[in-house]
Amino acid sequence: MSIILRNISKTFGDFHALKNINIEFQSGELTALLGPSGSGKTTLLRIVAGLEEADRNANADILFDSQTVTSSPVNRRQVGFVFQHYALFRHMTVFENIAFGLRVKPRDQRPSKQDIKDKVNELLRLVQMETMAGRYPSQLSGGQRQRIALARALAIEPKVLLLDEPFGALDAQVRAELRRWLRKLHDTLHVTSIFVTHDQEEALEVADRIVVMNRGAIEQIGSPNEVFHCPATEFVMQFLGDVNVFHGRIESDSAIFNEVVPLTEGRENTARLLVRPHDLTIQSTPGAGPALPAKVYRVLTAGPIVKVELIDRHNRLIQVHLSHDSYNHTMVKLHEEVYLVPRESRVYANNDAWTGAYVI
Amino acid sequence: MSIILRNISKTFGDFHALKNINIEFQSGELTALLGPSGSGKTTLLRIVAGLEEADRNANADILFDSQTVTSSPVNRRQVGFVFQHYALFRHMTVFENIAFGLRVKPRDQRPSKQDIKDKVNELLRLVQMETMAGRYPSQLSGGQRQRIALARALAIEPKVLLLDEPFGALDAQVRAELRRWLRKLHDTLHVTSIFVTHDQEEALEVADRIVVMNRGAIEQIGSPNEVFHCPATEFVMQFLGDVNVFHGRIESDSAIFNEVVPLTEGRENTARLLVRPHDLTIQSTPGAGPALPAKVYRVLTAGPIVKVELIDRHNRLIQVHLSHDSYNHTMVKLHEEVYLVPRESRVYANNDAWTGAYVI
Amino acid sequence: MFINILRSTDKRPGLNPPLIVNMAITVIALGFLFMFVIMPLIIVLKEAFSAGLSLWWASITEKDALSALRLTLLVAAIAVPVNLVFGLAASWALAKFRFKGKSLIITLIDLPFAVSPVVSGLIYVLLFGLHGWLGPWLGEHDIQIIFAVPGIVLATVFVTFPFIARELIPLMSEQGTDEEQAALSLGASGWQTFRRVTLPNIKWGLMYGIILCNARAMGEFGAVSVVSGHIRGETNTLPLQVEVLYNEYNFVAAFAVASLLAGLALVTLVLKSIVEWKTKHG
Amino acid sequence: MSFRFKESSVLPGFGLSLGYTLLYLGLIVLLPLSALVVKSSELGFGGFFKTILDPRVLASFKLTFGASLVAAAVNVVFGTIVAWFLVRINFPGKRVIDAIVDLPFALPTAVSGIALAMLYSPNGKLGIFLQSIGIKVAFTQLGITVALIFIGLPFVIRTVQPALEEMDRELEEAASSLGASRTQTLTKVILPLLMPPIITGFTLAFARAVGEYGSVIFIAGNMPMKTEIASLLIITKLEQYDYAGATAIAVAMLLVSLALILLINLFQSWSGKHLIR
Amino acid sequence: ANAAGTDEILNVSYDPTRELYRDYNVLFAKYWEKETGRKVNIRQSHGGSGKQARAVIDGLKADVVTLALAYDIDEISAKSKLLQPNWQQNLPQNSSPYTSTIVFLVRKGNPKAIKDWNDLIKPGVEVITPNPKTSGGARWNHLAAWGYVLNRELGDLKKINDSDKAEEVRVAEKKAKEFIAELYKHVPVLDSGARGATTTFAQRGIGDVLLAWENEAFLSVNQLGADKFDIVVPPISILAEPPVAIIDTVVDKRGTRKITEAYLKHLYSPEAQKLAARHFYRPVHPENADPADIARFSKSKLFTIDEVFGGWQKAQKAHFSDGGIFDQIYQPGYN
Ligand SMILES: Nc1ncnc2c1ncn2[C@@H]1O[C@H](COP(=O)(O)OP(=O)(O)OP(=O)(O)O)[C@@H](O)[C@H]1O
Ligand SMILES: Nc1ncnc2c1ncn2[C@@H]1O[C@H](COP(=O)(O)OP(=O)(O)OP(=O)(O)O)[C@@H](O)[C@H]1O
Numbered sequence A, B: 001m002s003i004i005l006r007n008i009s010k011t012f013g014d015f016h017a018l019k020n021i022n023i024e025f026q027s028g029e030l031t032a033l034l035g036p037s038g039s040g041k042t043t044l045l046r047i048v049a050g051l052e053e054a055d056r057n058a059n060a061d062i063l064f065d066s067q068t069v070t071s072s073p074v075n076r077r078q079v080g081f082v083f084q085h086y087a088l089f090r091h092m093t094v095f096e097n098i099a100f101g102l103r104v105k106p107r108d109q110r111p112s113k114q115d116i117k118d119k120v121n122e123l124l125r126l127v128q129m130e131t132m133a134g135r136y137p138s139q140l141s142g143g144q145r146q147r148i149a150l151a152r153a154l155a156i157e158p159k160v161l162l163l164d165e166p167f168g169a170l171d172a173q174v175r176a177e178l179r180r181w182l183r184k185l186h187d188t189l190h191v192t193s194i195f196v197t198h199d200q201e202e203a204l205e206v207a208d209r210i211v212v213m214n215r216g217a218i219e220q221i222g223s224p225n226e227v228f229h230c231p232a233t234e235f236v237m238q239f240l241g242d243v244n245v246f247h248g249r250i251e252s253d254s255a256i257f258n259e260v261v262p263l264t265e266g267r268e269n270t271a272r273l274l275v276r277p278h279d280l281t282i283q284s285t286p287g288a289g290p291a292l293p294a295k296v297y298r299v300l301t302a303g304p305i306v307k308v309e310l311i312d313r314h315n316r317l318i319q320v321h322l323s324h325d326s327y328n329h330t331m332v333k334l335h336e337e338v339y340l341v342p343r344e345s346r347v348y349a350n351n352d353a354w355t356g357a358y359v360i
Numbered sequence C: 001m002f003i004n005i006l007r008s009t010d011k012r013p014g015l016n017p018p019l020i021v022n023m024a025i026t027v028i029a030l031g032f033l034f035m036f037v038i039m040p041l042i043i044v045l046k047e048a049f050s051a052g053l054s055l056w057w058a059s060i061t062e063k064d065a066l067s068a069l070r071l072t073l074l075v076a077a078i079a080v081p082v083n084l085v086f087g088l089a090a091s092w093a094l095a096k097f098r099f100k101g102k103s104l105i106i107t108l109i110d111l112p113f114a115v116s117p118v119v120s121g122l123i124y125v126l127l128f129g130l131h132g133w134l135g136p137w138l139g140e141h142d143i144q145i146i147f148a149v150p151g152i153v154l155a156t157v158f159v160t161f162p163f164i165a166r167e168l169i170p171l172m173s174e175q176g177t178d179e180e181q182a183a184l185s186l187g188a189s190g191w192q193t194f195r196r197v198t199l200p201n202i203k204w205g206l207m208y209g210i211i212l213c214n215a216r217a218m219g220e221f222g223a224v225s226v227v228s229g230h231i232r233g234e235t236n237t238l239p240l241q242v243e244v245l246y247n248e249y250n251f252v253a254a255f256a257v258a259s260l261l262a263g264l265a266l267v268t269l270v271l272k273s274i275v276e277w278k279t280k281h282g
Numbered sequence D: 001m002s003f004r005f006k007e008s009s010v011l012p013g014f015g016l017s018l019g020y021t022l023l024y025l026g027l028i029v030l031l032p033l034s035a036l037v038v039k040s041s042e043l044g045f046g047g048f049f050k051t052i053l054d055p056r057v058l059a060s061f062k063l064t065f066g067a068s069l070v071a072a073a074v075n076v077v078f079g080t081i082v083a084w085f086l087v088r089i090n091f092p093g094k095r096v097i098d099a100i101v102d103l104p105f106a107l108p109t110a111v112s113g114i115a116l117a118m119l120y121s122p123n124g125k126l127g128i129f130l131q132s133i134g135i136k137v138a139f140t141q142l143g144i145t146v147a148l149i150f151i152g153l154p155f156v157i158r159t160v161q162p163a164l165e166e167m168d169r170e171l172e173e174a175a176s177s178l179g180a181s182r183t184q185t186l187t188k189v190i191l192p193l194l195m196p197p198i199i200t201g202f203t204l205a206f207a208r209a210v211g212e213y214g215s216v217i218f219i220a221g222n223m224p225m226k227t228e229i230a231s232l233l234i235i236t237k238l239e240q241y242d243y244a245g246a247t248a249i250a251v252a253m254l255l256v257s258l259a260l261i262l263l264i265n266l267f268q269s270w271s272g273k274h275l276i277r
Numbered sequence E: 001a002n003a004a005g006t007d008e009i010l011n012v013s014y015d016p017t018r019e020l021y022r023d024y025n026v027l028f029a030k031y032w033e034k035e036t037g038r039k040v041n042i043r044q045s046h047g048g049s050g051k052q053a054r055a056v057i058d059g060l061k062a063d064v065v066t067l068a069l070a071y072d073i074d075e076i077s078a079k080s081k082l083l084q085p086n087w088q089q090n091l092p093q094n095s096s097p098y099t100s101t102i103v104f105l106v107r108k109g110n111p112k113a114i115k116d117w118n119d120l121i122k123p124g125v126e127v128i129t130p131n132p133k134t135s136g137g138a139r140w141n142h143l144a145a146w147g148y149v150l151n152r153e154l155g156d157l158k159k160i161n162d163s164d165k166a167e168e169v170r171v172a173e174k175k176a177k178e179f180i181a182e183l184y185k186h187v188p189v190l191d192s193g194a195r196g197a198t199t200t201f202a203q204r205g206i207g208d209v210l211l212a213w214e215n216e217a218f219l220s221v222n223q224l225g226a227d228k229f230d231i232v233v234p235p236i237s238i239l240a241e242p243p244v245a246i247i248d249t250v251v252d253k254r255g256t257r258k259i260t261e262a263y264l265k266h267l268y269s270p271e272a273q274k275l276a277a278r279h280f281y282r283p284v285h286p287e288n289a290d291p292a293d294i295a296r297f298s299k300s301k302l303f304t305i306d307e308v309f310g311g312w313q314k315a316q317k318a319h320f321s322d323g324g325i326f327d328q329i330y331q332p333g334y335n
């Protein structure tokens, strides 16, 4: 089922939570909604589900498979919704929670008791909670509740799956497993899914498309590669993954970054140099191109990559990520003076990308 | 303040949520509790705070600075607690929520109105919610609620800070910032902090020490480097970061991994080869040592590292993580036949680490 | 079990008041109930049985008493369900939605309580009485409303009108709409959502509402007295029967019948136990 | 912002439930009560005010509303304590005590009045004791208050009880972990959250007390200007076949109650706005 | 009347007549069956006299009313025209087949030595009487006391209707009002009904003397213990005449005139008179009653409403309506 949102806005009192959103979700696509806390992700998802009404507006419209659903209620939209705060039924056991959607189906579509049981047990197995069918939500840990919320939404095999941070409280293991399963479900059933996440890695890994939101507006829509490698705005660049930001100023035709610029100065004639930590190489000599002298401050070797924190002459903190291999090659030592060479970087001046020259 | 737990167990009905926990938290240390969902992290934290009573047992004891606190109530323990589900006061504004702990101090220790105001505003700035002081919790997004819960616990400048997934609903940016701030708070105030997380990267990066829990028991306690590089058990190895697991069997004195072993076979005479995705190198020729032939199935280039998914002859999925650099070097092509060489790996047979020979 | 006496029902440490405070609460609560409920109950029972068990039994099995009991049960059996339906509808509309004029509607729902019982009966006389608005028309068609069962039912419905709605409204608004939204998103119809999600969450409040409504429906005297006509064996409810007996200087029988009504409090016990049992066992 | 009668909501059934509520309310409450108003209007403006401004009527209003407020307030304090006891404390035989709470509704009001008068009269079980410490209850305004406490007693208990049962204990834990003492937790967290049911209980107990007749007259003494309640004056008028006068007093009482209850309800909805999620 | 050969009538009565009419209904049913061969089912309604009258006014379909005061039946006639204003002439003795009077119930041995009305206002005497505005019985008490003073002052009650003695009567009435006011000062509790007053006096132990109907006084002594109370009959008191009447429009509509006429007329029959005496009512034909029952009624001078007050309507208006004597003595500032 394809979903189209046209001119959707939402205000709470005089707070604009969504500002004129236009977006299309292809049938069978898995889309990630990515954005900082409070950017309107939940609100958008709730509007799609029909749990919240968008501001009334002549042009506003929501289409499911080209049919407008603006006035059709939640329970007719056939959406599975995983709530950010779970919204489990307190008075029902885990089993009853998951079975609920099946049990309320119209009699002629309702599966038999045994089928319901089998289905629920299958889902319980999926979320690794077979032994807890008889528990009440209050007797579950946070992650367990989240898994039940997920299983409950999946039970009804909806055409559209809306997931509000469905894995937020889960550890990497279970998360990876459920993620894979979600991907597979997708590829076999061709449901249209939208999931909210605050974890850009997850978005990049799982989604077909990523929608980056900020302050109630959409900053960029694109494939994971697009948003990561060609961020449309400075915000997207900063939001997707760690970034070292150097503040500089525009002087004549160059962006100058070799001194500290107070942040308070406003955006006029200022420039920002953005370099991802893994795009910096550490060298013991400056070399030919632009290089930033810095001092090694802290090295974290635990984890799949080595994180090196350095401090430049202006006392700015700089992060560099290396593979264990290259780390072993370069032999960085604490407090050593080194040179950082950006392999790739972006410069933004005023509000646009800067294509001119720059000096570090 | 140092915290010692001795022989702490907790049962709910006949479910053992904690099994004889013994642990010591050094004064001024930042400890991460890491473990899968339902492993007892919240329960343990609640027992430390005094929100839950451990099973009565002659040997069970909780000491704060060598003083037993088993019978002292929560509000005397001077712990700041961030609840996994926030537990914000619904009838109070954001401001009042944060100010609560200050306003209930005994009159002689209570800060002045102005001091309270300043303090709360400072905390609001920290969690980037200056503009929302007058809102009620029901008017906040998930991440915003979490930040308020954090600010509220910090307001009372406790001696012990217990945080139950304090950043679970936040995006990487805010998270990194708060994490840094937490680290700094730590280093300046020397509070003893324990924080629960399901994000092993976060644990590895922030914590001084990591406690890995599983099914109510402690699997390993150690520095980030220790638990990552020298996992005490197979579980720890598997839990900390992605791992490729190959199932094999013991034959005479070797562990054999070159065929598929059904998982159902039980643990006797079986062996597992564990290799981290970044510890595998991709080569176009087998080379001298053990090498695993596999076919490239999917490549994800979005993100700071390149994730390559391969399938071996037995149709097992294998993950390899490369830096963009090495990826560009090796020039992996989709559906190409390649050889995987483990740089580092661990073999577990039966229930122990295996030090003998093995064949891939 | 007995080790737990005076301990808090929730065993979480730290939050619960010390034993001494629990003791004080218990003493105050029991003292208050003792002065205002238990002692009056004892008085009623003492008087009821003052002439022996057999006279008590004779009093409540007397012909008029039995017919009064039947009428009382009938009236309650109509008034309680009718107000139950209203209570559920009203609390749904008033607790789960926000709209203008809500406080006014709630106030109007409260109103029947503030009306003196006699007046509650009187208004139906003013409507349906011989000189009332509808009286002449009813007379022509030989329809008897007041001084007959319909009038008694109406008066009872009026005086017990607010109970269930008012019990449920604060409880329902307290619980918000999260779970209802979840149910709807799972495809449940409005009615299914209400029955399977909302109702179980308010079951205690609902039960108290029904119990209170029922108790009052059976115990109501003033309003019913005005519209009953006091015809023996026909339009006397139990409370009216009590009055009749009392005014006939038949003190013991009056209290015997009253004790029957007091016994209805036991219904609470039974009902609550049933609900609790059901909650536990599926 | 434009005027909207109702804020949007996804829950169904608003029209139906509100429509039914209003219809039923209109038929059962408003229509009959309008008969009351119409009847009282027979007196004309002057007659109406002459009736209700009679010193005896005014004295009875003062007494009725005053005693009702006091009784409702007493019920708030003790009812909350009883509810706490019933929910939070283990006690053998608690179920029976729980059941007895409904007694004031089950007993016909006259029986309650007689029983209370027996209990609190100078030769009654409690009366003797109270007399000995110099408190006279029966046939005084105190006696009226006692009867009104009795008949309104279940309200606060039964509204607070389910709310307390459903209360999220994590909030108490949060308060406690922030250093609040038990008293502070109680006054700053628990009570504010219990406020809506408490206020509801108060309103209902108060309303009920204002209208009460049967149980009061046995213990009131019914002395004009001193212990004569408004409902008694209504009966008095009726005994003289003065329907218009009776309804005039009833209407005046109703209007005062309406105003007071509306005030309370407005306050409650204003202070509880944000509680609805 | 229905086809099955059973007649049905509704008798709307007041409170303490239940026993009397239960027995009388049996008596009449036998009589009626003997006379006509038809069975009769008599439905009974009991309640406060005024309340019962109001119910009939508002549509309670009573065939006959047997109430405590003629005033109440007058009101039925006046307010709803269900019967003729001169209904009281339809049956002998002002339509009252039995009468009663107001007596004093005192504690055993009469410790305060209360013999006459004047003793009621002796210092330290507490009198229990209900509120005349809500209780029919209390009105009798009030009027009896009033009549006592007039009789004492005037010597002869006939002077009341003598226009020459108007001034003398006015002075006497002023005295009566003072007496009444003083009397109510001795009343610590004004119950709303006769039964409540009895309870206050008997059970609560409040007061030294209870003003009550004679038949109710006998009943209370019987029920509450002959060892606790004595009945004192004052030398002069009021003749209480509880009247009976047919509700014309109802019986005409239902076709029960014949049986209701027989029902009321039979109250004057010897066997019914005997029954009334047994239930502590003074029969209008004492000769037909059991002498043992008659012996319980002590002789005293009884005056009627008509003699002293010129009928119930006037009495009600002067004494009990809003602004009447009763209200005046309770006005703030009155002493
Ligand atoms: N009241 C209870 N009754 C029964 N079991 C309970 C209760 N509370 C918790 N448990 C169980 O105890 C175990 C530990 O719970 P806990 O909340 O400590 O887990 P956790 O490690 O915090 O998990 P998560 O990361 O999902 O929050 C879980 O399996 C949970 O189901
Ligand atoms: N009822 C409300 N009244 C006022 N503001 C609201 C209300 N509900 C949400 N908001 C605001 O709308 C904005 C968007 O909220 P939303 O819940 O959609 O954020 P989100 O992107 O889901 O954030 P998170 O990742 O923290 O859950 C937030 O700033 C929030 O404070």
Ligand SMILES: [Mg+2]
Pocket (backbone or CB within 6 Å): A041, A042, A043, A084, A164, B141, B142, B143
């Ligand atoms: Mg959200």
Ligand SMILES: [Mg+2]
Pocket (backbone or CB within 6 Å): A141, A142, A143, B041, B042, B043, B084, B164
């Ligand atoms: Mg947890």
